[in-house]
Amino acid sequence: MIHQVQSDLKKLSDSSRIVGAQRFFKTGKGQYGEGDKFIGVIVPNQRKIAAKYADLSSADLQKLLNSNIHEYRLTAIFILVNQYQQAKRDMVRRKKLVGFYLKNTKNINNWDLVDSSAQHILGDYLRDKTDRKILYRLAKSKNLWEKRISIIATLALIRLNQFDDTVALAEILLKDNHDLTHKAVGWMLREVGNRDQARLKKFLNQHIRQMPRVMLRYAIEKLAEKTRKYYLDLK
Incomplete structure (x- = not known):
């Protein structure tokens, strides 16, 4: 099945998009996306392929996530999100998918991969959980993308007007030195402010x-x- 997925994506590829994608996702030496490869498939087409192969096995998803081709990994992420959402009240299945997601943080290694998944999988799973230690473990990681996953996941909580974890994680990430972390934290604080401006101002004042x-x-x-x-x- 994985060969069919890859074949379908290649049929939709456009080589004229590759250079632009490599520049946009900072794949040069020393940049955050160093080594990432592209074949030039636009996101809407990746979503179509993800819908077509919605029941792809975990083994095949793993192979896609292990690939150095960006579109293969992003398509796998779209499938994983779809599978999680389709599981609905099957919490055993959802827990298994969350575990699979967390096992693959090393492969969720660019901002679009994180932003397309963290709130939909990990964040959603934690909505009714009191134990959210995983967010803090990720926030304290040395891995840029695990840090981003931790804060972006809280978007699912923010939408429930649960702001405590976002604020606490923002405090942990204040001294991080990467602008992608700065942008992610600022974005989530803005989302808090959209719902509770006083809470945002309290954070800013502190x-x-x-x-x-x-x-x-x-x-x-x-x-x-x-x-x-x-x-x-004041700055």
Whole structure:
């Protein structure tokens, strides 16, 4: 089955898109996506292939995730998200899929792979769980993508007006040195602020001087202009 998936993706590839994708996802030497390969398949077509092979086995998903071809991994992520959502009330199945996801964090190694999955799988699974230690373990990882998974996963919690974990993880990640972490944290803080502006302002008032500027800009993006200027002037 995996050969059919790969064949279908290759049929939809467009070599003229490869250079642009490599530049966009920073695949050069020393960049965060170093070594990532592309075949030039647009995301809507990857989603179509994911829907076609919705029942792909875990073994074949693993092979796709192990690939250095970006579109193979992203298509596998789309299938995994679909399988998780289709499981609905089958918590045994969902737990197994979450375990598979966490086992593969080394392969979920670019921001689009994280952002297409973390809240839909890990975040959703934790919505009714009191034990969320996994988020903190990931946040303290040395791996950039595990850190991003930890904070992006909380989007599922934010949508339930549960902000405590987002705020606590943001505090852990304040001193991280990568701008992709700064952007992710700022984005989630902005989502908190969209629902509870007072909670966002409390965080800003406590941590404004520690926040990297890009994190701050993302966090305050939806605030009134006068308020944005106030916080920017404090930096």
